[in-house]
Amino acid sequence: MLSLRGVRKAYSGVEVLHGIDFEAHGGEVVAIAGANGAGKSTLIKILCGAVARDAGTIAVDGREVALGSPAAAAALGIRTVHQELTLVPQLSVTENVLLGDLPKRGGLVDWPAAHERTRALLSRTGFTGVDPRTPAKRLSVARQQMVEIAKAMASEPRMLILDEPSAVLAGDDLDQLFALIRSLRADGVLVLYVSHRLDEVMEIADRITVIKDGLIAATSTPRETNEEEIVRQMAGRRLEQIYPDRREKPGRELLGTTGLTREGAFEEVSLSVCAGEVVGVFGLVGSGRTELAECLFAAAPHDAGEIRLAGRAVRLRSPKEAIAQGLAFVTEDRKGSGLVLDLSVRDNAALATLPRWRRHGLLDRKRQQAAIEDMNERLDVRPRTTSKPVKQLSGGNQQKVVLAKWLLSRPKVLILDEPTRGVDVAARVDLYREIDQLTRAGLGVLMISSDLTEVIGATDRVLVMHEGRLVADVPSAEADEELLLAHSIGVAA
Amino acid sequence: MIVQRLRDDRSLLINGSFVVAFVVLLIVAATTTDSFMTDDNITNLMKQSVTTGLLALGMLMVILTGGIDLSVGSVVALAGIMAAGLSADLPIPLAMAIGVAAGVACGFVNGMLVARFRLAPFVVTLAALTTIRGLAYVYSETPVTPTDIGFLWIGTESIGPFPVATLIVVAVFALAWVFLTRTGAGRAIIAIGGNREAVRLAGVNVPRHILVTYMISGFLAGLAGVILASRVGIAQPSVGVAFELNAIAACVIGGASLAGGRGSVLGTLGGVVLLALIDNLLTLYDVQSYWQQVLKGLIIVAVVLARRTEDER
Numbered sequence: 050m051l052s053l054r055g056v057r058k059a060y061s062g063v064e065v066l067h068g069i070d071f072e073a074h075g076g077e078v079v080a081i082a083g084a085n086g087a088g089k090s091t092l093i094k095i096l097c098g099a100v101a102r103d104a105g106t107i108a109v110d111g112r113e114v115a116l117g118s119p120a121a122a123a124a125l126g127i128r129t130v131h132q133e134l135t136l137v138p139q140l141s142v143t144e145n146v147l148l149g150d151l152p153k154r155g156g157l158v159d160w161p162a163a164h165e166r167t168r169a170l171l172s173r174t175g176f177t178g179v180d181p182r183t184p185a186k187r188l189s190v191a192r193q194q195m196v197e198i199a200k201a202m203a204s205e206p207r208m209l210i211l212d213e214p215s216a217v218l219a220g221d222d223l224d225q226l227f228a229l230i231r232s233l234r235a236d237g238v239l240v241l242y243v244s245h246r247l248d249e250v251m252e253i254a255d256r257i258t259v260i261k262d263g264l265i266a267a268t269s270t271p272r273e274t275n276e277e278e279i280v281r282q283m284a285g286r287r288l289e290q291i292y293p294d295r296r297e298k299p300g301r302e303l304l305g306t307t308g309l310t311r312e313g314a315f316e317e318v319s320l321s322v323c324a325g326e327v328v329g330v331f332g333l334v335g336s337g338r339t340e341l342a343e344c345l346f347a348a349a350p351h352d353a354g355e356i357r358l359a360g361r362a363v364r365l366r367s368p369k370e371a372i373a374q375g376l377a378f379v380t381e382d383r384k385g386s387g388l389v390l391d392l393s394v395r396d397n398a399a400l401a402t403l404p405r406w407r408r409h410g411l412l413d414r415k416r417q418q419a420a421i422e423d424m425n426e427r428l429d430v431r432p433r434t435t436s437k438p439v440k441q442l443s444g445g446n447q448q449k450v451v452l453a454k455w456l457l458s459r460p461k462v463l464i465l466d467e468p469t470r471g472v473d474v475a476a477r478v479d480l481y482r483e484i485d486q487l488t489r490a491g492l493g494v495l496m497i498s499s500d501l502t503e504v505i506g507a508t509d510r511v512l513v514m515h516e517g518r519l520v521a522d523v524p525s526a527e528a529d530e531e532l533l534l535a536h537s538i539g540v541a542a
Numbered sequence: 543m544i545v546q547r548l549r550d551d552r553s554l555l556i557n558g559s560f561v562v563a564f565v566v567l568l569i570v571a572a573t574t575t576d577s578f579m580t581d582d583n584i585t586n587l588m589k590q591s592v593t594t595g596l597l598a599l600g601m602l603m604v605i606l607t608g609g610i611d612l613s614v615g616s617v618v619a620l621a622g623i624m625a626a627g628l629s630a631d632l633p634i635p636l637a638m639a640i641g642v643a644a645g646v647a648c649g650f651v652n653g654m655l656v657a658r659f660r661l662a663p664f665v666v667t668l669a670a671l672t673t674i675r676g677l678a679y680v681y682s683e684t685p686v687t688p689t690d691i692g693f694l695w696i697g698t699e700s701i702g703p704f705p706v707a708t709l710i711v712v713a714v715f716a717l718a719w720v721f722l723t724r725t726g727a728g729r730a731i732i733a734i735g736g737n738r739e740a741v742r743l744a745g746v747n748v749p750r751h752i753l754v755t756y757m758i759s760g761f762l763a764g765l766a767g768v769i770l771a772s773r774v775g776i777a778q779p780s781v782g783v784a785f786e787l788n789a790i791a792a793c794v795i796g797g798a799s800l801a802g803g804r805g806s807v808l809g810t811l812g813g814v815v816l817l818a819l820i821d822n823l824l825t826l827y828d829v830q831s832y833w834q835q836v837l838k839g840l841i842i843v844a845v846v847l848a849r850r851t852e853d854e855r
């Protein structure tokens with residue numbers, strides 16, 4: 050059904066796809082794997098008409114197609130859920146889903162019918178609990194992702210492309226998505242699925258295609274291959290061990306709360322993060338994890354309870370004060386609150402540490418540059434040129450820039466909300482090692498994650514949240530995925 | 543290598559079509575008119591760019607944060623008339639300083655309303671536009687002519703071949719360039735226009751930085767008002783109407799985005815000079831003044847259009 054021959058693409062003179070040959074058929078789920086910056090999103094943007102290819106042919110059902118615009122791709126039944134969210138924040142869910150195709154009656158929008166259709170679409174995709182009338186900006190990132198998927202389903206796709214949909218979905222939501230994919234496959238739809246989570250790739254895909262440095266490196270079925278092999282094909286090296294061995298003895302408490310409450314988000318949360326400790330937080334969407342992190346960082350106010358830093362009760366009034374006290378916060382939404390997309394890598398990385406680079410009132414650009422280059426080296430941000438606007442980096446590399454920004458602030462406590470969203474396996478390993486080393490030097494880490502293996506593997510302890518309450522505190526060595534899931538949906542003993 | 547670096551340096555934001563338009567205009571001007579290359583005309587050109595230059599620079603700071611300052615034309619009038627009026631009783635430098643300070647005060651009020659009370663910049667400065675204009679008339683309904691000849695120094699004298707006012711503008715542009723590219727506050731101001739939330743979470747005091755941009759805009763508008771009054775030798779409460787539009791046009795021609803987060807000092811300088819060049823040429827060609835307005839509008843659209851298609855590649 051879909052066939053690509055020699056597809057090439059260069060951005061301002063630098064070629065990133067070097068001739069892609071690729072075939073796929075209706076009723077097939079093809080996973081596309083590859084390291085950050087390998088060219089996955091670029092390939093997908095070409096398929097959905099968002100960027101033009103420089104060379105090569107693309108045929109759909111044996112007929113060559115131009116794919117000059119997103120509208121042209123949509124006319125062929127190609128629908129895409131992009132890596133970065135694209136909802137219009139002020140508009141309601143309904144308007145976003147049916148954008149440009151609102152049902153009308155007598156020339157006016159028929160709102161009841163529109164909401165009804167949206168509700169039907171959402172439940173067809175298996176996602177409930179989203180009111181079609183809420184503005185998109187009020188939804189969590191995961192819910193926004195669900196809306197994106199419903200939007201792609203709005204016009205019966207023949208080919209559905211999902212670019213890292215699971216980066217923010219977990220647990221039940223992910224199961225729903227898989228159920229949807231399977232039903233689409235049964236209807237003869239071609240599904241292209243990009244993901245860095247190899248376990249789910251192995252589960253859902255009929256075929257796995259690995260892209261490395263803009264070329265197809267391998268294609269195999271899940272039965273012929275295994276995760277280790279895919280990682281080797283992606284990274285060109287074998288990964289010995291994903292999660293570091295952790296046997297630090299935690300030191301004194303760095304960050305603690307007692308009875309912390311924010312109405313409508315979480316209640317009576319008491320926790321503590323000690324020096325040298327990595328504390329995971331697991332919970333479903335809407336369990337209050339992100340809101341908790343925002344309150345700890347003073348990015349949002351709390352209504353009751355106490356926050357302690359190094360044993361002393363504090364009342365922080367702004368993120369600025371939080372940073373001054375040694376807190377750092379990697380948010381879950383890098384586009385919305387993590388990065389200034391138009392600015393360069395350097396400007397973004399330096400943003401949280403501007404006062405430090407001052408010399409005689411001016412920025413000491415040499416020192417700044419050296420520190421940032423060093424950090425980019427450690428985190429393996431690609432490309433290394435720091436003058437590039439961040440928006441020209443691949444998704445995973447953008448995430449690393451956010452991490453670089455906060456690591457540069459030399460925090461005492463690092464709050465991470467979905468830190469490895471969109472980060473490839475090899476880079477993730479580097480990140481875990483980095484965190485491990487920093488904790489040896491006394492850093493405390495609070496890591497919110499929907500990735501069960503990560504939240505167990507990379508931490509010393511896991512807190513589980515359910516409907517705004519902390520319901521469990523399990524040492525990672527004793528935790529398993531079933532147990533955490535059970536706690537998170539409130540059914541554990 | 544150097545060209546590549548210049549191109550990579552996004553603080554410049556100068557691109558091909560812009561340079562081409564510029565050079566073409568210059569060549570056309572120099573070859574088709576006799577009077578363009580004369581010292582008088584060049585000096586005139588420099589003097590005419592002073593007001594737009596200062597206003598555009600202040601406007602750029604505000605636009606970078608995603609705001610707008612419509613009140614600058616009125617501030618020009620208020621600062622000029624206060625300086626001229628006070629110069630009758632006070633030493634001239636002090637009178638001028640008070641005029642400029644009045645501009646800063648206007649910027650402070652605008653900035654507080656926008657940054658702390660989160661009102662829309664367009665609305666706040668639109669209200670300020672009429673309020674401040676009114677204040678200028680309240681101060682003096684009739685034009686004020688400063689009696690002391692010293693009042694004219696800053697606007698009319700030259701040091702060597704360069705008008706004093708032009709030297710001031712050059713200095714201010716240089717300072718602004720350093721401020722935006724080489725200080726933390728400058729980088730933060732650009733970042734705020736790109737993503738306010740990300741900047742807030744990075745521990746930057748966003749309201750304070752926004753306030754500063756409006757105060758800079760008020761300061762420069764005040765300075766422009768004082769220099770203008772000094773140049774023409776008379777301060778009128780009616781002066782400066784629609785000056786904000788020229789200032790905005792200069793920023794936009796220079797690559798600034800009204801949504802914030804994009805724009806540069808050098809680009810704005812280019813915009814200012816280009817606008818002055820267009821005015822100057824149309825006058826030299828004896829184009830009727832209403833047609834001048836029409837042509838100027840069309841040229842602005844053409845330049846911005848050319849920029850855009852080039853930026854998007």
Ligand SMILES: Nc1ncnc2c1ncn2[C@@H]1O[C@H](COP(=O)(O)OP(=O)(O)OP(=O)(O)O)[C@@H](O)[C@H]1O
Nearest residue numbers: 060065085086087088089090091441442443444445
């Ligand atoms: N607009 C752009 N301008 C210039 N270069 C770009 C642009 N978009 C992407 N690139 C470059 O193209 C390369 C491929 O990027 P792409 O987004 O396709 O990677 P990816 O495989 O999707 O990575 P990730 O897993 O991080 O999402 C990267 O080196 C990136 O820096």
Ligand SMILES: [Mg+2]
Nearest residue numbers: 089090132444
């Ligand atoms: Mg990508």
